[in-house]
Amino acid sequence: MKKLHRLCVPLAVSLFAVAACGDDNDTSDAAEEPAEEPAGEPAEEPAEEPAEEPVDTTAAAGEDMSSEERCARNEAAGQIVYLTNFQFVATPGILDIVAAEDLGYYDELCLDVDIRAGDGTNPSLVAAGTATMARVGSPNDLVVAQSNDVDAIAIATYTNAPQIILMTMTDKITELTELEGTTLGYKGAMPPEISAMLVEAGVDVGNIETVSVGFDPTILPRGQVDSLTGFKSNEVVRLRGEGEDITVFDPIDYGVFASSGSIIANRAFIDEHRDAAADFLWASFRALEYCEANIDECLGYAEARSTAGYDIDGERSRWEVEIEQLRSTQLDAGLGAQTIEQWESGAGLLVDAGVVEVVPDLAGFVDTELATSVSVNGELVSEAP
Structure with a gap:
């Protein structure tokens, strides 16, 4: 499991601002006047001050989670309706979302998240605003939807390989x-x-x-x-x-490459509440790392939501296979990172197979910055555990 970074700056997912780690209101005694040098002796040169360490200006989504300002901002985003695409199976983009809700990670960020079981119509429901975000099985699901004038935006992709x-x-x-x-x-x-x-x-x-x-x-x-x-x-x-x-x-x-497991979102929501969406991703990725170390607990959360029988052993095996593939193919920029080139490889297969005539403008609906805004050097940022 990747190590969590602690950064000494308050949250500002989309606004990077420097904040001193020490006390701005230092009330220590004023510096004494230097003693008068003895007559006739030259004054000593002052000792050279050591160079200050550069301040990390990257804001962490996990910092200052009780901020009233941030709570007000996230509450203003309203309820986030999240659709799974295959009930509550143990796959990235589903199990971590369920765990983040039940562990209270969304509540800590004042995010109101309603998780529902979705299906193959997820892109249409997200585009229409019926749902806010959803998981799709692969980036190609959204490419096909976009080719049919169904407009949603991709904000994260979990695995850089086909399932x-x-x-x-x-x-x-x-x-x-x-x-x-x-x-x-x-x-x-x-x-x-x-x-x-x-x-x-x-x-x-x-x-x-x-x-x-x-x-x-x-x-x-x-x-x-x-x-x-x-x-x-x-x-x-x-x-x-x-x-x-x-x-x-x-x-x-x-030599056939494609990706799997993407989170898509309503375009208007991202335009208006981008910081809340970044907080959602941070909490979800934090839960994924928690589930890597506590899979049985996370499976219990998913089982409690299932309306049919839940095969704990089978779902544990599913998670182990998928999390290994996620980590072994993860892009250097961190969890959920995605690139246009990554999407192009899969979209080209759709053209070759005659599913779509041309690859739509990927830059118009693939957000390559939101997921990486909650990581530094490929590692998820956070307060101390």
């Missing part, structure tokens, strides 16, 4: 070229990352029958499909946990 993979039964298929003449199952829509991987591997994609399937991964070992798309932290963990011998094909291994 999507392709699985086969090891005793049947161990090379992608062996997929020709077989049936491939996908959920919802064929993932562009998988299509790009097949092309890179030299597979004749036109010679593969693709079918839309449900969410039961056991159709693969039962032989209903020859290959199946899934997620590293979900279907792979489940099937291997049930003793199935599967081969996993990861797009990264074929």
Whole structure:
């Protein structure tokens, strides 16, 4: 887990101001007049003062959390309605948000956060102002929405790698070229990352029958499909946990890069309450680091919100897989950092797959500064724990 920095300056997420760490109203005795030098002896040169250390002017989102001014500012932002995209599973962008609420991190910052289970319509709901913020499975979800004139803004991306993979039964298929003449199952829509991987591997994609399937991964070992798309932290963990011998094909291994797990926000909210949004991110990232060390406690918070059965062991495995990938691919600028180049790699796959005709203007809806404003040298800033 990354170490938290303590900065001796008050909060000003978007206004960087220097504040002295000592007491401005020092009432110590005035300096004595220098003693008169003996006659005829030259006065000694005053000792050279040591150079002052430079003052760190980067304001921390975690400082001065009881500030009345900050409370008034965040309360003026109103309620933040946050939508998950997959119930309350243990994934970054969901578990940390739930934990931040139940740990009181949002309350400490006077943020009123209402967490609700969302779905694939999250971009539309955020754009319309029905929700304030939401998680989407990947940056490409917002790129597609923007191409359909659904306007929301991305403020953070958790993982600089795709979660999507392709699985086969090891005793049947161990090379992608062996997929020709077989049936491939996908959920919802064929993932562009998988299509790009097949092309890179030299597979004749036109010679593969693709079918839309449900969410039961056991159709693969039962032989209903020859290959199946899934997620590293979900279907792979489940099937291997049930003793199935599967081969996993990861797009990264074929030079196909994309990101996963983004937070999107209503554009008007960010324009009007940018500092409150930065506080929200800081509290969420603080909770993520807490959950890294206290996963069972955080899973308990998520379980309490679930209206159906909650597989604690399965969700713990999901978290372990996803947090390892998050940390191993995290950009140098810190948690949630995102770049235009990072988004371009995934958006280009959408064009290649024919999902969108052109890549929209990413700079118009990808905020590359908000998430990094709560970190210094890649590490989350905070008061002393």
